[in-house]
Each structure stands twice: as C-alpha cells, then as structure tokens.
Amino acid sequence: MFGKITMKLRDVKDISYNKSSLFHGAIMELLPYEYGKQLHLSQLRPYSIHLEKENDIWSLVVATMNEDAYSIIVEQTLSKLDKIYIKHDDEIVYIDEKIINAVPKKLITRAFYNSETSKVLEIRFITPTAFKSKGDYVFFPDLRLIYQSLMKKFDVSSDDGFLFDPDILDELCRGSKIISYNLRSIYFQLEGVKIPAFTGNIKIKITANQTISNLINMLFEYGKYSGVGIKSSLGMGAIKIIKGGINIE
Amino acid sequence: MFGKITMKLRDVKDISYNKSSLFHGAIMELLPYEYGKQLHLSQLRPYSIHLEKENDIWSLVVATMNEDAYSIIVEQTLSKLDKIYIKHDDEIVYIDEKIINAVPKKLITRAFYNSETSKVLEIRFITPTAFKSKGDYVFFPDLRLIYQSLMKKFDVSSDDGFLFDPDILDELCRGSKIISYNLRSIYFQLEGVKIPAFTGNIKIKITANQTISNLINMLFEYGKYSGVGIKSSLGMGAIKIIKGGINIE
Numbered sequence: 001m002f003g004k005i006t007m008k009l010r011d012v013k014d015i016s017y018n019k020s021s022l023f024h025g026a027i028m029e030l031l032p033y034e035y036g037k038q039l040h041l042s043q044l045r046p047y048s049i050h051l052e053k054e055n056d057i058w059s060l061v062v063a064t065m066n067e068d069a070y071s072i073i074v075e076q077t078l079s080k081l082d083k084i085y086i087k088h089d090d091e092i093v094y095i096d097e098k099i100i101n102a103v104p105k106k107l108i109t110r111a112f113y114n115s116e117t118s119k120v121l122e123i124r125f126i127t128p129t130a131f132k133s134k135g136d137y138v139f140f141p142d143l144r145l146i147y148q149s150l151m152k153k154f155d156v157s158s159d160d161g162f163l164f165d166p167d168i169l170d171e172l173c174r175g176s177k178i179i180s181y182n183l184r185s186i187y188f189q190l191e192g193v194k195i196p197a198f199t200g201n202i203k204i205k206i207t208a209n210q211t212i213s214n215l216i217n218m219l220f221e222y223g224k225y226s227g228v229g230i231k232s233s234l235g236m237g238a239i240k241i242i243k244g245g246i247n248i249e
Numbered sequence: 250m251f252g253k254i255t256m257k258l259r260d261v262k263d264i265s266y267n268k269s270s271l272f273h274g275a276i277m278e279l280l281p282y283e284y285g286k287q288l289h290l291s292q293l294r295p296y297s298i299h300l301e302k303e304n305d306i307w308s309l310v311v312a313t314m315n316e317d318a319y320s321i322i323v324e325q326t327l328s329k330l331d332k333i334y335i336k337h338d339d340e341i342v343y344i345d346e347k348i349i350n351a352v353p354k355k356l357i358t359r360a361f362y363n364s365e366t367s368k369v370l371e372i373r374f375i376t377p378t379a380f381k382s383k384g385d386y387v388f389f390p391d392l393r394l395i396y397q398s399l400m401k402k403f404d405v406s407s408d409d410g411f412l413f414d415p416d417i418l419d420e421l422c423r424g425s426k427i428i429s430y431n432l433r434s435i436y437f438q439l440e441g442v443k444i445p446a447f448t449g450n451i452k453i454k455i456t457a458n459q460t461i462s463n464l465i466n467m468l469f470e471y472g473k474y475s476g477v478g479i480k481s482s483l484g485m486g487a488i489k490i491i492k493g494g495i496n497i498e
Contacts, residue, residue, distance in 0.1 A: 179434075
C-alpha cells in the first residue's frame with residue numbers, strides 16, 4: 001500500500017521548506033513508542049515528509065511506502081490529528097483539512113506489466129533535491145543517481161523482491177536522456193548545515209524499449225511517495241510528475 | 250587587441266537570438282574580399298557575433314580577438330556602418346548608435362600576472378550555449394568543456410604562444426567548482442536545425458592557488474570577446490561576467 005496524507009496548515013507564517021525537519025520530529029513523537037523504536041533501530045524510512053505550497057496555502061505531506069507505515073502513520077496517527085506542536089519554536093500549527101490517498105502497491109506494479117507508458121516524462125522537483133556520490137553532494141539531476149536512488153528506496157520499503165541491479169541501472173541510463181530543463185540551485189538548511197540542492201523541471205526522453213520505459217515510469221510513480229535523493233524523510237527530494245507516470249485510475 | 254562594437258538596432262521586430270546567423274552573413278559580405286577569403290580558407294574565427302537585448306533595445310555585438318580582425322572588421326568596416334541589409338528577409342536594419350571598446354591584449358595578460366583575482370566568479374550565459382563532446386551536444390555548463398573551449402579559442406586567435414595543455418586543464422577542473430546556478434535549456438535554431446543549448450547563471454568557486462585563479466579569471470575575461478562553446482561566431486555562447494574577471498581599468 002502506498003499512501004499519502006496532505007494536511008493543509010492554517011495561517012502559517014515564517015515557514016519554508018527547511019522547516020519540514022521540525023515537523024518530522026513532531027510526527028515521530030506522535031508515533032507509538034514501539035513502532036518509532038523499530039524505525040529508528042532498523043534505519044528504515046518507509047515514509048517521506050515534505051512541506052509544499054499551492055495557491056499560497058502550505059501543506060504538510062506525509063507519504064508511506066508499505067502496509068505498516070500506512071496503517072500506523074497515516075491511519076492510526078495522522079488521520080486523527082488536528083494540530084501539531086513544534087517544540088523548536090514552541091508553536092502549535094493547526095490543520096485545516098486532510099486529504100488521504102491510498103494506492104495498493106499491486107496496482108502500480110500490475111500497471112507496469114500492462115501499460116504503454118509515455119516515452120517523454122516531465123518531472124518537477126518541488127523541494128530541494130540532492131544526491132551523495134563519492135562523498136560529495138551532487139546538486140544536478142544526474143539520471144543515474146536519480147534511478148539508483150529510486151530503486152534503492154523501493155527495495156528498502158519492499159517486502160518482496162528487489163529491483164536494484166547494476167545492469168538494469170545501466171540499461172535505464174543508456175535508454176533515456178534529459179532533453180530540456182529549467183533548474184536552479186538552492187540550499188536546504190538542516191540543523192545549521194547548508195546542503196546544496198536544486199529545484200525545477202526536467203524533461204526526459206526514453207529511447208529504449210517499452211519494458212524499460214514502463215520501469216522508468218513506474219520508478220517515478222513510486223518517487224511521488226518516496227521522494228528522490230538524500231533526506232527525503234526530512235523534506236528534501238519531493239517530486240511531481242507533470243507528464244508520464246503510471247495511470248492507475 | 251581585443252575589440253568590441255555594440256550596434257544598437259532601430260525598431261527591430263520579430264527578432265530573436267536565432268537571427269544572429271543572418272547578421273553574420275550580412276557582415277561577411279561587407280568585409281574586403283581578400284580578408285573574407287582568408288578567414289574562410291583558414292577556418293579561423295577571430296571574432297564572435299551575437300544579438301543581445303537590454304532595456305528592450307536589441308543590439309548586434311561583434312567582438313574581435315586579434316589585431317587584423319579589430320582593424321578590418323571593427324575599424325574599417327563596422328564603425329562606418331549605418332544600416333545592414335538582411336538578404337534572407339529582404340530587410341534593411343538601421344543602426345542607431347555604436348559603442349566601440351578596445352583593450353590591448355597585453356593589458357589582460359599583464360593583469361593576469363599581477364592581480365589578485367576573485368576566488369568567486371559569477372558568469373551569465375546570455376545567448377544559447379552548447380558544447381560538443383564525443384559527437385554529442387552537451388547543454389549543461391560542464392566546467393571542463395568551458396575551460397577547454399576558452400583555451401582553444403584563445404590559441405586559435407593568438408599569434409604568440411599557446412595556452413591549451415591537458416595538464417593545466419586538469420588543474421583548472423580540480424581547483425574550481427560550480428557552487429550555485431540558475432539555468433534553463435533553450436534551442437538555438439540554425440538553418441532549420443535545432444541545437445539544444447542553455448542560458449542562465451552559474452557561480453564558480455576557486456579553491457586552487459592564485460595562479461590558477463588568475464588563469465580562470467583571465468579565460469572568462471577573454472570569453473567576453475570570444476564567446477564559449479560551439480557556434481560563437483553565429484550568435485551562440487555569449488557571456489557576461491557578473492562577478493570576477495580581470496579589472497583592466
């Protein structure tokens with residue numbers, strides 16, 4: 001089960017993408033002790049959290065990537081919430097409206113086998129996005145790092161089967177390229193550290209066969225929940241699919 | 250002698266960066282026959298031509314990179330011009346005002362040896378910029394391709410000494426990196442072919458010693474005349490230095 005809860009925040013001032021790590025802390029405190037401990041010990045992050053702004057309204061978005069996370073984080077905890085206490089600022093943030101989306105994982109993977117996915121994708125990185133490669137931050141949308149990140153996140157949250165494979169990664173890179181972009185760098189501030197990152201749009205053209213195309217589209221569909229790159233549980237790497245993805249309606 | 254003539258164009262409509270190749274053709278026709286033949290035969294391009302827009306006024310800018318080009322193209326030909334005939338559109342474009350800048354090459358190279366150049370550069374790519382690498386177009390500002398292009402252009406227009414050296418290129422790449430950017434892709438249309446390119450700003454931080462820093466700053470100072478990347482004689486790859494360069498005043 002892939003799940004997503006969008007919580008519209010009332011009258012928030014002085015807010016920015018950087019603040020999502022404070023919301024992350026607040027939400028962790030709300031989770032049942034045993035589950036929180038389990039997440040912490042296993043270093044599993046079957047969720048992503050980010051802040052986003054649409055029509056001047058800020059929302060806190062929490063996405064989950066497996067059954068447990070959906071059931072415990074979205075259903076049992078966040079769906080009942082009407083306010084969040086931010087310890088760092090000693091501030092209560094009220095929630096105006098909640099929208100919950102849930103998609104059985106099977107629907108996405110089944111669509112992968114059947115569908116004729118788009119050979120052109122347009123992806124918007126809506127919160128600061130970055131990668132780590134050879135010890136350095138990379139703040140350009142390198143397709144290899146994007147695909148690798150999505151496959152590894154998929155595997156971490158998956159109970160059945162693994163996706164990541166260096167040969168398949170090579171195939172994805174050989175069979176697709178960025179054909180246009182509009183990007184800017186931006187810093188993501190986390191506990192006093194400024195992480196170089198980027199936001200903006202890229203358009204990808206797939207020249208490989210339909211199977212590779214389905215896989216790339218599925219990865220980005222999954223990326224709507226997992227985010228892409230580093231610190232996606234703390235507000236970085238949230239994406240929207242402007243064109244492409246897997247149509248599961 | 251590095252020279253530059255900026256010709257403000259009167260009431261031009263339907264103009265875009267792509268049109269600079271038509272102006273290039275018109276200017277070539279104005280040059281003395283022998284000099285034009287010499288440029289053509291030697292494949293030398295000791296000049297760059299581009300269109301730019303400032304405060305809603307379009308200018309045609311022609312820069313030259315050696316004595317002959319300055320003397321023949323700027324002084325003898327363009328400084329006297331009050332209109333340009335564009336054959337392709339059967340259109341006469343009038344010139345309102347001309348600004349000529351001339352800088353002895355020595356001033357730039359001497360400044361290189363003395364000055365304490367900036368360790369942070371900000372470069373604006375004002376017309377569509379692209380590179381060719383391994384047969385493919387590259388439409389990201391890869392520092393290696395930028396430095397290589399500037400060094401090779403410098404050498405082509407130079408009468409004395411060569412700058413390009415693979416080891417120095419390695420040093421420049423090791424000693425500098427892009428720390429922020431704001432870029433978008435754009436097509437440059439040339440004789441029906443759409444060349445993928447980019448425009449926008451990058452900020453470069455130099456971590457290497459002062460000698461390398463001076464060289465990088467000098468290369469970009471030179472790039473104000475030569476342009477960077479492919480087709481700079483036809484309107485691509487024009488840059489402005491927002492921060493850095495060699496202060497020759």
